Amino acid sequence: MFDTKVRLISMLGLLTIVVIFSLVLDYLRVLRRPVRLGLGVAVLGITAGFILTLNAVLPENHFYGPVFSEVQTSQKLVALTFDDGPYPPYTEQILDILKERQIPATFFVIGQNAAKYPDLIRRTVAEGHQLGNHTYNHVDLLKFDRQGIVEEIDKTNKVIAGIVGYAPHVMRPPHGFRDAVVMDIMAEYQLTVVEWSVASRDWVNPGAGVIADRTLSKVKNGSVILLHDGDGIAGTAPRAQSVEATRLIIDKLLAQGYKFVTVDEILKIAED
Ligand SMILES: [Zn+2]
Numbered sequence: 001m002f003d004t005k006v007r008l009i010s011m012l013g014l015l016t017i018v019v020i021f022s023l024v025l026d027y028l029r030v031l032r033r034p035v036r037l038g039l040g041v042a043v044l045g046i047t048a049g050f051i052l053t054l055n056a057v058l059p060e061n062h063f064y065g066p067v068f069s070e071v072q073t074s075q076k077l078v079a080l081t082f083d084d085g086p087y088p089p090y091t092e093q094i095l096d097i098l099k100e101r102q103i104p105a106t107f108f109v110i111g112q113n114a115a116k117y118p119d120l121i122r123r124t125v126a127e128g129h130q131l132g133n134h135t136y137n138h139v140d141l142l143k144f145d146r147q148g149i150v151e152e153i154d155k156t157n158k159v160i161a162g163i164v165g166y167a168p169h170v171m172r173p174p175h176g177f178r179d180a181v182v183m184d185i186m187a188e189y190q191l192t193v194v195e196w197s198v199a200s201r202d203w204v205n206p207g208a209g210v211i212a213d214r215t216l217s218k219v220k221n222g223s224v225i226l227l228h229d230g231d232g233i234a235g236t237a238p239r240a241q242s243v244e245a246t247r248l249i250i251d252k253l254l255a256q257g258y259k260f261v262t263v264d265e266i267l268k269i270a271e272d
Contacts, residue, residue, distance in 0.1 A: 008056050008142055008179035012049050019045040056142060059176045059195035065183030068263075070197035071222035071270040076258045078223045079266040080105040080246070081196060083134055083172065084230030086113050086120035090239035091229045095120075095127060097247050101254065104128050106263040108172040108194075111136030111156030112233050118163045125164045130262040132194060133157055133171040138232045141173050141182045149185050157189075170194045170263055174232075194263055196226035202242045203228050211245035216252055222266065225249070 019042045025031045026038030055063035060070070071077075080098075085091040085107060098105055107124055109131060114121050125131065135141065135152040136159075144152065157167035171191040173182060178193060186193050200206075200214035215225055227246060231237040250260070 005180050005184050007181050008052060011052055015045045015049045015052075018042075019049075056179050057175070057177055059199070060197060064178055064180045065187070065193070067178070067183075067193045067195045068224075068267060068270065069195040070224050071266050073222040073269050075269070076221055076256075077261050077266060077269070078219060078221075078225060078253060078258050079261055079263050080225050080227065080250075081108060081132075081172070081194070081263065082106070082227050082229040083108045084113070084138065084228050084232055085109055086117040086124070087230035087235055087239065088117060088120065090243055091117075091120050091124075093240075093243045094229050094246055095123060095129075097243070097250065098129070099127055101250055103250060103260040104130070104262045104265075105260070106130040106132055106170070106194075107229070108132035108134035108170075109156075109160070110134050110138050110230065110233060111152075111159045112138075113230060113235070114156070114163065115159045121160065121163045130170070130264055131160055131164070131168045132263065133160070133168045133191060135171075135174055138174045140175065140177055142177050142179055146181060146185065149182060150189075153185065153189055153191065170267075172196075192267065194224065194267075196224045198223045199226045200245070202226075202245060203231075203237070205237065205241045208241045208244035208248060211241060212248035212252070215245070215249050219253065219258075222269070224263070224266065 022038040022042040026036055031037040055061055107129055133153060133156045136155040139152060141149050161167040172194050176195050198215055198218040200211045202211040228242050229239055
């Protein structure tokens, strides 16, 4: 585990300087004997930067701190999660599908969108779904300083609490991106960082059938499925394919005997 609270961007900056310096020494034929030490350090620096970045963007690793992405269980349980809403009419359409089948899900909402559509937030909670914090402006937290990250989280929790009377205790960083400082702040705010184990790139609208097939081919017991009812803060891209895919995914998984639970319920199994 990594617990010196250094930003990824600072480490990458430092490594870039080391790589350039080493390459210059190699070019000037310094540190070339008995082996090309300068070049070796440069290669190591590039590799380290690559690994540090991969660990910040891949959903299923704990390098910068513990995240939740799935649970190992023998029970046929899955958690559906929807990001970037609320976003009419797609959020309503997804809520309708869930209601018809009496299935709970978890919505990682953007604070700004929640402020715009408080009725959708109220409906989501009234129908038994869980809310998560997905930042106020859907920003890449790796590019924000500590204060900026705190503001994004705090403002979103306050908007949600203002609508439904309580703040979420789970959060998903936009794109899943985090580093040691992001994780430190989430721990301070007692927010569990929830990533995912099944993604279908539904946000590029590859077709409802493709989204459903990609998802269904990866689902297993304890999976956390990522889908999108929203489109960042832009709110321009249609989400009809994700809506239709949601229907296909649910019906197929129900037929296979899966039970749908919220993130909280699946987290509880992880703790047991
Ligand atoms: Zn998002």
